[in-house]
Amino acid sequence: xxxxxxxxxxxxxxxxxxxxxxxxxxxxxxxxxxxxxxxxxxxxxxxxxxxxxxxxxxxxxxxxxxxxxxxxxxxxxxxxxxxxxxxxxxxxxxxxxxxxxxxxxxxxxxxxxxxxxxxxxxxxxxxxxxxxxxxxxxxxxxxxxxxxxxxxxxxxxxxxxxxxxxxxxxxxxxxxxxxxxxxxxxxxxxxxxxxxxxxxxxxxxx
Amino acid sequence: xxxxxxxxxxxxxxxxxxxxxxxxxxxxxxxxxxxxxxxxxxxxxxxxxxxxxxxxxxxxxxxxxxxxxxxxxxxxxxxxxxxxxxxxxxxxxxxxxxxxxxxxxxxxxxxxxxxxxxxxxxxxxxxxxxxxxxxxxxxxxxxxxxxxxxxxxxxxxxxxxxxxxxxxxxxxxxxxxxxxxxxxxxxxxxxxxxxxxxxxxxxxxx
Numbered sequence: 001x002x003x004x005x006x007x008x009x010x011x012x013x014x015x016x017x018x019x020x021x022x023x024x025x026x027x028x029x030x031x032x033x034x035x036x037x038x039x040x041x042x043x044x045x046x047x048x049x050x051x052x053x054x055x056x057x058x059x060x061x062x063x064x065x066x067x068x069x070x071x072x073x074x075x076x077x078x079x080x081x082x083x084x085x086x087x088x089x090x091x092x093x094x095x096x097x098x099x100x101x102x103x104x105x106x107x108x109x110x111x112x113x114x115x116x117x118x119x120x121x122x123x124x125x126x127x128x129x130x131x132x133x134x135x136x137x138x139x140x141x142x143x144x145x146x147x148x149x150x151x152x153x154x155x156x157x158x159x160x161x162x163x164x165x166x167x168x169x170x171x172x173x174x175x176x177x178x179x180x181x182x183x184x185x186x187x188x189x190x191x192x193x194x195x196x197x198x199x200x201x202x203x204x205x206x
Numbered sequence: 207x208x209x210x211x212x213x214x215x216x217x218x219x220x221x222x223x224x225x226x227x228x229x230x231x232x233x234x235x236x237x238x239x240x241x242x243x244x245x246x247x248x249x250x251x252x253x254x255x256x257x258x259x260x261x262x263x264x265x266x267x268x269x270x271x272x273x274x275x276x277x278x279x280x281x282x283x284x285x286x287x288x289x290x291x292x293x294x295x296x297x298x299x300x301x302x303x304x305x306x307x308x309x310x311x312x313x314x315x316x317x318x319x320x321x322x323x324x325x326x327x328x329x330x331x332x333x334x335x336x337x338x339x340x341x342x343x344x345x346x347x348x349x350x351x352x353x354x355x356x357x358x359x360x361x362x363x364x365x366x367x368x369x370x371x372x373x374x375x376x377x378x379x380x381x382x383x384x385x386x387x388x389x390x391x392x393x394x395x396x397x398x399x400x401x402x403x404x405x406x407x408x409x410x411x412x
Contacts, residue, residue, distance in 0.1 A: 009380070122380040171379050174215070174328040179385030186412045193406040200399040206392045 002027070002099045002202045003116035005108035007162075009171065010154040011128030013182045014121030018103040020191040021198070028100035030093055037089045038082060052082055054157060104158075108176070109166040117201045119194065120176040124183040125151070177201065208233070208305045208408045209322035211314035215377065216360040217334030219388045220327030224309040226397040227404070234306040236299055243295045244288060259288055260363060310364075314382070315372040323407045325400065326382040330389040331357070383407065 004021060008014020015031060022029035032046075035053070039046040090110050093100060102111075108118035123131070125148070132147045142150070159170035168175035180194060210227060214220020221237060228235035238252075241259070245252040296316050299306060308317075314324035329337070331354070338353045348356070365376035374381035386400060 120379055120385075124380065173326055173377050173379050173385045174330065174387060176385075177387050179326075179379045179382075181380060181383050184412060185407075185410060189406065189410050189412075193403050196406075197399050197403055200395065200402075201391075204391060204395050206390060206395075 001094075001097050001114070002198075003094060003107075003111060003114050004101045004198055005111070005116045005118045006101065006103045006121060007106070007108065007118070007158075007170065007176065008104070008121040009123060009128060010151045010158075011132045012121045012123040013131060013187055015103050016187055017119075017121055017180070017182065017191055017194065018101050020187060021195055022101040024191055024195045025099070025101075025198075028093075028098050029103075030090075030100060031103040034086060034089050034093075034102075034105060038085045041089075042082070042085055049082060052079055053086065053161075054154070106162050106165060109162070109168065117178070117198050118176045119198075120171060120179045122171065122179060122181050124181070127183045207300075207303050207320070208404075209300060209313075209317060209320050210307045210404055211317070211322045211324045212307065212309045212327060213312075213314065213324070213364075213376065213382065214310070214327040215329060215334060216357045216364075217338045218327045218329040219337060219393055221309050222393055223325075223327055223386070223388065223397055223400065224307050226393060227401055228307040230397055230401045231305070231307075231404075234299075234304050235309075236306060237309040240292060240295050240299075240308075240311060244291045247295075248288070248291055255288060258285055259292065259367075260360070312368050312371060315368070315374065323384070323404050324382045325404075326377060326385045328377065328385060328387050330387070333389045 004018075004025075004027065006014050006018040006021075008017075018031065019029055021027070032050075035046050035050045038044075039049045042049070086105060087110055090102065090105060090107055093102065094111050094114050102116075108116055128151055129144060129147050132142075132151065133144075136142060136147075155171070162168075162170040166175075173179055178194070178197060180190065182190060210224075210231075210233065212220050212224040212227075214223075224237065225235055227233070238256075241252050241256045244250075245255045248255070292311060293316055296308065296311060296313055299308065300317050300320050308322075314322055334357055335350060335353050338348075338357065339350075342348060342353075361377070368374075368376040372381075379385055384400070384403060386396065388396060
């Protein structure tokens with residue numbers, strides 16, 4: 001079974017690359033599907049689950065987490081439960097034994113024993129801001145400064161939630177098998193290049 | 207003209223990957239050749255040039271460099287001259303217009319206007335220590351701790367000498383087009399994968 005995991009900077013095109021990879025390779029694709037599964041199991045609303053897992057409140061969440069009074073303890077225990085549910089859902093995906101691409105959720109760490117091919121997707125800040133502008137919904141009208149603040153906040157949360165479970169730091173070169181910069185690429189062409197690379201990894205002799 | 211630049215963690219196999227890439231692609235290869243050229247032009251001994259450029263003394267070299275009294279000023283001006291010579295040699299390589307692979311020397315920054323495909327090569331610390339052990343000359347007999355200290359010192363120097371000329375930090379995900387982790391790969395197979403990726407980059411439509 002081949003598992004590809006995708007970590008990504010916000011606005012880098014990582015999700016699109018992951019989706020395209022799964023299409024090109026004929027692999028199953030998991031991203032929001034994981035949130036929906038947790039929501040179904042816990043009886044909670046999917047967008048609430050997503051917000052709770054990616055919430056900005058996580059910035060108070062650090063190594064002293066269990067002793068921290070900076071977050072409401074009910075919220076805390078709810079988040080711990082959701083994280084545990086998330087782990088179960090991701091374990092279930094791997095146990096199904098089917099080739100897949102999983103975007104986000106530190107799946108490379110959670111599924112380390114399956115030796116997934118772990119990719120991190122990044123892009124120059126300018127390119128990420130442009131991508132966010134192009135994708136922002138009508139009437140949203142965020143300023144450049146607001147978009148940049150969003151990018152930094154979301155990425156900081158991602159880094160923090162990884163720090164809790166691994167020493168392989170979020171977004172650091174050595175934490176992944178491959179780090180890809182999407183700047184200057186057509187994503188379709190980049191997908192073909194990454195897909196070939198991943199297949200060579202799975203077929204390698206060592 | 208296609209230029210591939212290779213930055214690398216010490217002991218990651220980056221130099222070998224670069225050499226193999228140049229062989230597979232039929233590109234010119236530059237690494238120590240740059241040192242030899244500087245030595246020839248300056249009338250200095252090649253190993254002195256190499257030591258001076260990669261010397262540990264660079265750790266005192268920071269943004270206040272020009273006003274720093276922490277290094278002997280004669281040594282300082284000699285290093286500045288050598289760096290300037292190095293830049294000329296690297297410019298000359300690019301001006302020759304031939305496809306090439308350049309290892310180290312922050313060539314991706316120096317040749318930014320040529321839009322090189324910039325690769326950073328890393329590996330897990332354990333794999334790097336093992337590689338250093340395998341390659342250490344007979345009778346060298348460095349302990350594991352000494353090898354690890356060497357790795358950290360050399361990488362720190364590399365990071366510092368890049369910091370002086372660029373905001374694209376050494377070894378950071380977003381500073382390169384591609385970051386490759388050699389751990390668990392046969393270098394010959396990895397070379398084939400990277401070569402294909404690089405060619406797709408040079409042939410891309412955007």
